[in-house]
Amino acid sequence: MKFLLVDDHALFRDGLRYILQQLPETSEIMEAGNFPDGLKLAEQHPELDLALLDLNMPGSEGAISIRYFHQRYPHIPVMVVSSEEDRAIMEKVMDYGAMGYVCKNSSAQVVLGAVGLVLSGGLYIPPQVMRHGGTAARNGDGQLDRRRLHTNEYGLTARQMDVLGHLAEGLSNKEIATAMNLAEGTVKIHIAAAYQILRVSNRMEAVRVAEKLGLIGAANE
Incomplete structure (x- = not known):
């Protein structure tokens, strides 16, 4: 797996890199100390599995920059790791396309859990948002809004659909x-x-x- 860390504090990047290295199959971790350099790395490495971005750093305009990153590289999942704990900002960031938001004072276990969830196509919703029924997390019926998960009507992401298609072709992992x-x-x-x-x-x-649901073509077609 390939990760991109974008944060202006080298010491924090060191700590986050150490945490990510605990994940199996972590092959490469790229780093940038400001938002523009992070954009350059994302441009050069479209195969990134996850980008972890700070909100407040040189070249960043906070939540607006998260929206810009997501619009420019929609295929790269984004998770925000920030010291900002304002619930309204968290909701805005999630609305702008982030797949997760983790506060910098979170434990390594929380970070690993959030990263694992996002990598599997899920959405890590901050407890502060969940407790207050934030709009980023739920729809009018109080149910999780699956559109925010970047999924189809069955809850599958585009990459999961691609994997299912390859499974139908008989390919190995x-x-x-x-x-x-x-x-x-x-x-x-x-x-x-x-x-x-x-x-x-x-x-x-x-x-x-998947064939029964019409997600992939029948194997004999």
Whole structure:
């Protein structure tokens, strides 16, 4: 997996890098000390699995910059890691496309959990937002708004759909990783997330259910 860390404090980047290295299949961690340099790295590395951005740093305009990053690189999931704990700002950041928001005073366990959730296609909603029923997290019925998860009507992300298509072709995890330019560990995360969403436990069941729902073409077509 490839990560991008963008924060103007080198000491904090060191700590976050150490935490990310605890994840399996972490292959490369790129760093930038300001927002413009972060944009350059994102441009040069479209295969990034996740970008972790600070809000307040040189070249950044806060939440607006998160929206700009998401609009420019919609294929790269964004998670904000910031010392800002204002709930309104958290909600705005999530509305602007961030897939997660973690405060800098969070434990390593919380960070790892949030990163894992986002990598699997989920949305990490800050407890401060959940407790107050924030608009970024829920719709008018109080239910999680799946549109904010960047998913289709069944809750599957675009990458999970791509993985299902490759499963239907009979590709191995390694072959899928090569085809999608991803780490094999990332492919396993997407497969596990798809299994959970489709409520299946193996490849054959996943393909069968996906075909039944019309998510992929029948294998014999």
